[in-house]
Amino acid sequence: MSATGSWLHVSPPSSMSGALVWLSATALVLWYFYFRLTRRRLYELAAKIPGFEGFPLIGSAHVLVGNPNAMFETAYSLSFNFKEGTPIKAWFGPRLFVALTDPRDIEIILSSYSHIDKAPEYKFFEPWLGDGLLISTGEKWRAHRKIIAPTFHLNVLKSFMTLFNANCRFTVEKMRVESNEEFDVHHYMSACTVEILLETAMGVDKKTQKASGFAYAMAVMKMCEILHLRHTKLWLRPDFIFGLTGLAKEQIRHLKFIHSLTENVIKKKKEDYRLRKNGLIDVNQNSELKEIENGSATEKTEVVKGSSFGQSAGLTDDLDVDDVGQKRRQAFLDLLVECTEIENVLSDKEMREQVDTIMFEGHDTTAAASSFFLCVMGARPDVQEKVVEELEKIFGDSDRPVTFEDTLEMKYMERCIMETLRLYPPVPMIARQIRQETKLESINAVLPENSTVVIGTFKLHRNSTIYPNPDEFNPDNFLPEVTSTRHYYAFVPFSAGPRSCVGRKYAMLKLKVLLATVLRTFKVHSRTKEREWRLQGDIILKREDGFNISLEPRKMKTKTT
Numbered sequence: 001m002s003a004t005g006s007w008l009h010v011s012p013p014s015s016m017s018g019a020l021v022w023l024s025a026t027a028l029v030l031w032y033f034y035f036r037l038t039r040r041r042l043y044e045l046a047a048k049i050p051g052f053e054g055f056p057l058i059g060s061a062h063v064l065v066g067n068p069n070a071m072f073e074t075a076y077s078l079s080f081n082f083k084e085g086t087p088i089k090a091w092f093g094p095r096l097f098v099a100l101t102d103p104r105d106i107e108i109i110l111s112s113y114s115h116i117d118k119a120p121e122y123k124f125f126e127p128w129l130g131d132g133l134l135i136s137t138g139e140k141w142r143a144h145r146k147i148i149a150p151t152f153h154l155n156v157l158k159s160f161m162t163l164f165n166a167n168c169r170f171t172v173e174k175m176r177v178e179s180n181e182e183f184d185v186h187h188y189m190s191a192c193t194v195e196i197l198l199e200t201a202m203g204v205d206k207k208t209q210k211a212s213g214f215a216y217a218m219a220v221m222k223m224c225e226i227l228h229l230r231h232t233k234l235w236l237r238p239d240f241i242f243g244l245t246g247l248a249k250e251q252i253r254h255l256k257f258i259h260s261l262t263e264n265v266i267k268k269k270k271e272d273y274r275l276r277k278n279g280l281i282d283v284n285q286n287s288e289l290k291e292i293e294n295g296s297a298t299e300k301t302e303v304v305k306g307s308s309f310g311q312s313a314g315l316t317d318d319l320d321v322d323d324v325g326q327k328r329r330q331a332f333l334d335l336l337v338e339c340t341e342i343e344n345v346l347s348d349k350e351m352r353e354q355v356d357t358i359m360f361e362g363h364d365t366t367a368a369a370s371s372f373f374l375c376v377m378g379a380r381p382d383v384q385e386k387v388v389e390e391l392e393k394i395f396g397d398s399d400r401p402v403t404f405e406d407t408l409e410m411k412y413m414e415r416c417i418m419e420t421l422r423l424y425p426p427v428p429m430i431a432r433q434i435r436q437e438t439k440l441e442s443i444n445a446v447l448p449e450n451s452t453v454v455i456g457t458f459k460l461h462r463n464s465t466i467y468p469n470p471d472e473f474n475p476d477n478f479l480p481e482v483t484s485t486r487h488y489y490a491f492v493p494f495s496a497g498p499r500s501c502v503g504r505k506y507a508m509l510k511l512k513v514l515l516a517t518v519l520r521t522f523k524v525h526s527r528t529k530e531r532e533w534r535l536q537g538d539i540i541l542k543r544e545d546g547f548n549i550s551l552e553p554r555k556m557k558t559k560t561t
């Protein structure tokens, strides 16, 4: 017998392993008590919040086991077990999540500069968006927001009108091939919104790009699916496990493609900048913007009523500051290049992160919004006819492009866009990490430090105590006399407060030009009623069954330029 064998013989395996099991169990119990003790305050505060207690250790994580696409609808139906507007808690492993759907509670979080930290779930975006505006926090976020917000000022947006029109007309012409068959309109909307972003905020000609807008949008869609899986499947959260899966390889492939587009855009822009600096190409590239800056355009400053979302109820923020004439206004990437090349306030890496962020946030959200809008038009011919009547009043028989002034007249269409964003908010929820105990308004309870707050936008927008018949599409929900009496935080498709969407005015203007161009050209039909749509909330709200519509031409070809 070997020496090892005799040693084993002296200490029988059963008693050895028994002792080990006993020791481990004792250590585990002690650790568990210590763990509970250090979190006593968290449990005390959580006990006052209604919701799901779940099982020991895993909480409600078992709910996440099913089909990730069905999860959104499952969570929504579970919320009906509680009184409308009440905060709802759920434990996922040791983490406490509290969903807020009362406007008063939502205001406490969104209006505050203390609650600007994003939840840890946003970190899965990092390989893609780095520390861009969507994810960053603290001083970095503040400094970058100050640089970026003015690039979406109304005067910059007005200078994009020609490009909005040209790209929307181009898309509409492409859609003619669909004849009367049903097709997924989201494909067209996402390609169009990517290309518009390239040509406006980024200021590059889409034809100079190797990849098509559609290919970019598809890679983004795949990335959202992967991120959604990481959010919902707890075992995919640790990087080392995720790294072993095929999904990680897929992610690398999609990111390579996505980043190559943004790198190309930046390269092109920097080349143009250097040529301009050396006087080799025209400095006044964006002549429309130049005209507006010089004051040769119709008006210098104005208060825009209606079309400029976010100015209601007297609430202004960094997008609404009107200091035109004192500051030179530039489009997004023009300014960022100057910040890296001249002012040195932004590194190349930071610039790329912001370009990736704007490319993602700026296209997928508006693609979803415009697709939902067109599906609603198909499902509600009565509403569609009223939108078209308004367009006919504005344009008559003319085939002319949409002007900024026209968009101010599209009041009914604007209400329909708002109503679409109410029922189908492209960002159906937002999550923040709470760094200090925070008293709630709707119930006598306090959010514990380090809990995760979920702003349940989709649920909030369908609260029957705020919106009568909440599931019915009713543009009158946005009549001025109705909105003026509603809590400002009862409608937050663009979030609100200091971290609200920087692109909201851009989005509203682009949506009006795009949707007016489609509806001036086609009558939209849909075979399915809204109640039959299957919604999927993977980062951006979508229709799992596809945004299927068919088109009937209203008139002859539109001009493509």
Ligand code: HEM
Pocket (backbone or CB within 6 Å): 133, 134, 135, 145, 201, 357, 358, 361, 362, 363, 365, 366, 369, 425, 426, 427, 430, 431, 492, 493, 494, 495, 498, 499, 500, 501, 502, 503, 504, 506, 507
């Ligand atoms: C219908 C269209 C849009 C909707 C519904 C929408 C919605 C939102 C929401 C809800 C947030 C807050 C997200 C969070 O806190 O997790 C947000 C942030 C943001 N959005 Fe949008 N968005 C839209 C269009 C755009 C466009 C067109 C752009 C840019 C061109 C844009 C750029 C951004 C950026 C950069 C942020 C981060 C802001 C910050 O944290 O300071 N969005 N958006």
